[in-house]
Amino acid sequence: MKTIEIIVAPDGNTRVETSGFTGSDCRQASRSLLQALGQQTSEQLKPEFHQAATEQQQRASE
């Protein structure tokens, strides 16, 4: 299941976490939400990102 979780802290700042996406879909799916909310201060890639990237590289080299 593809989900985007937005945790809004009591001071209004937010943390957006995407799950279940493959490839660059997560960035595409969350782009409008991120832009709507404000200024991005940091980005952290989850382990699945590296997994997906490695799989893509392997497929590309086959």
Next chain:
Amino acid sequence: MSHIVEIQTEIRDAAAVREGCNRLGLQPPSEGTFKLFSKTVSGLGVQLRDWRYPVVCELNTGKVQYDNYQGRWGDPKRLDEFMQAYAVERAKLEARKQGHSVREQQLADGSIKVTVQVGGAA
């Protein structure tokens, strides 16, 4: 791929300001010129509970202007509440516009979690 992004909230959407006020039981916001203690500013004015002067949202810059005299003319917690209400409503409005289903949940630490199911029916 999946990722986590931290965002500093900017107030740029009038509809979400309205929804945020509604959520907190405040008067609807009004567009205009407002006098704070020592200056006059224009934008979308929101009257927070027990604040002497309104908080004025400048939608083109995303910033808010206010003078609460370091908390003596208005509890900063009320402003935090408003920022939170705005962000929750803004996220919900945007997700629905994209055709996604949305669920909201209050967390024990005071945060609010909005879960957007991408491609899922409402």
